[in-house]
Amino acid sequence: MARATLESVARHAAVSRQTVSNALNAPHLVHPDTLTRVRAAISELNYRPHHAARTLRTRRSQLVGARIEPWRDGVNGAVLDRFLQSLTARAQARGQRILLFTAEDDEQECAHYEDLLSGLDLDAFVLHGTHADDRRTAWLAQRRVPFVTFGRPWGSTGTHGWVDVDGAEGTRAATRHLVAAGHRRIAFLGWPEGSEVGDDRRSGWADLALAAGLEVRPGYDAGVADGLGTGRAAAAAMLDLEVPPTAIVCASDSLALGAWTELTARGLRPGADVAVVGFDDSTTAAVVGLSSVAQPLDDAAAACLRMLHDVLETDRPRGGRADGTDGPPEGGRPGPPDPVLLSPQLVVRASG
């Protein structure tokens, strides 16, 4: 069966093409009786608007670009996947679609923006993994491309909308939980200072250690590259201290699982002998019974798309005629939307 066009629907309902278009996009302009007739014709012919034609006319594709990561870290890569899954479901519910791309680094990612924007006219992007002096956000902002980031604009003033999860609150909650369980010697096993996410997570532990007057001895604050091996070695060093900690809060599940492995290898039971809490609530954590701080990824995805919606509404049709004769938007440029900072949730399992 040939595909139904707007024209064929119009003929079928004995109205003009424009009336069909209005019935679809501005039903309040159409007389109720006409509307009924048109809708009947639409469903009878199983008509759907042609996406490319509509995009060509309106300069809106309903497509949102998102980067899918090469599989870096074994344990934590899953965070992004869960975010993407939620993003797809949420976008779909709004009539938008997620288009994937990959890039090796930020520079390559910018090159892809260029391609995707001018070639494929995406409406917007959802970025993740922001960091200080992020050239991607600068690139997009300069060209006035609508976007939001999952991750705050560390350091910089942040002239764009963003959604993030409060890492410090996560480690604070973990530490608080351990204190409540009677621990006084609680160590932190994180990444070297200088990484924004890592420093944020460390600060939650440090805050609470200070507030609760915990016994923080030298060697109770480790900073190593993320990974199982490094985590295990760092944990071993802590356990070998003259007065070892009775609990370890970690910046990632990788590090926590490293610590977990070291404990097990020494015949110590995670939780009963030494408590360990991870971060990201990876599937591995669930498997081995590791307590972990869970990020509300579905909420984050929903917040990103809500914010994107606002940005797109505000920043209406860039484009217009190709000669760029449309004037500047009335009333100057509005500021970026209010950022959203979500609270993570501690998932308590056997290890803590």
Add this chain to the structure above:
Amino acid sequence: MARATLESVARHAAVSRQTVSNALNAPHLVHPDTLTRVRAAISELNYRPHHAARTLRTRRSQLVGARIEPWRDGVNGAVLDRFLQSLTARAQARGQRILLFTAEDDEQECAHYEDLLSGLDLDAFVLHGTHADDRRTAWLAQRRVPFVTFGRPWGSTGTHGWVDVDGAEGTRAATRHLVAAGHRRIAFLGWPEGSEVGDDRRSGWADLALAAGLEVRPGYDAGVADGLGTGRAAAAAMLDLEVPPTAIVCASDSLALGAWTELTARGLRPGADVAVVGFDDSTTAAVVGLSSVAQPLDDAAAACLRMLHDVLETDRPRGGRADGTDGPPEGGRPGPPDPVLLSPQLVVRASG
């Protein structure tokens, strides 16, 4: 800066629009000197073809649909993510893009096909998770929508192109490895009979057990729902047998990790005391040192896109005029492309 159009490039290079179009899509038709001039203009104006306009004209969007799964099983969901990651990278290299969608079940997935095809004019789909009497493949085939599946058309005759990984070969390799290590009592911990993938994986173990004359006692072949708890319970039952197996080949990493957990809880060392081999090479397997059968997902993604390319070449422009006046393709319908069956690879770690 206003976006460059084909028109503006044509003016800049002092040729017609059509010549610019040819320079882009059929350079062999253009005089070398003209080509040089046009290309200079293109790069000077930083011109990119407008995707929607091209799609409208050619009825090809270069967009391929793929489903992203709701996070079902904690451990094995990652297989799909790795496949999607490869698919995205491979598609990108071919000038195609992956568009995501989600669906709760096959029926809903078909409804999405309808939406995506008529509304968004996707070129094709890559399905996964095929099973006997799959209504999705029937739906697509009936409408002559180009697609390939990652997963063979279990049971049915299979009139479409597919790429799959030989699960039986994987468990055969695992069993062979254990035999070589001196094991004689090797059990299989899989899913209940009736699931195609599960039966396939079981058959590899059964084949080799027969060929090698292994000691297969009652209770050495378990079939339980996938999961850690079920795997652990089934493993416990095996270990409680009067003559327990010395090695367990599993249909999934979930089951294997369940077995692994049970061994550890009993103070047994996976590998040294009882060997365990999983399937899918999840990140968790790597973390805990579980031997596992790895699927060549990147190769599978590449094969899917190669095959899709052939299908799209063969099945040229559906569509034409909207009144459907183009005749049937010459020479009748060609058959489906040759299927591709890839070999998995056993990754040996401490557990086996």
Add this chain to the structure above:
DNA sequence: TTGAAAGCGCTAACAA
């Protein structure tokens, strides 16, 4: 409230 005309940016078909 509805209809007619124009045109988004591109390429297929044909003419020169």
Add this chain to the structure above:
DNA sequence: TTGTTAGCGCTTTCAA
């Protein structure tokens, strides 16, 4: 080898 014409399916603008 290049140019001209037409039109993909839709929405915007303006007139009725």
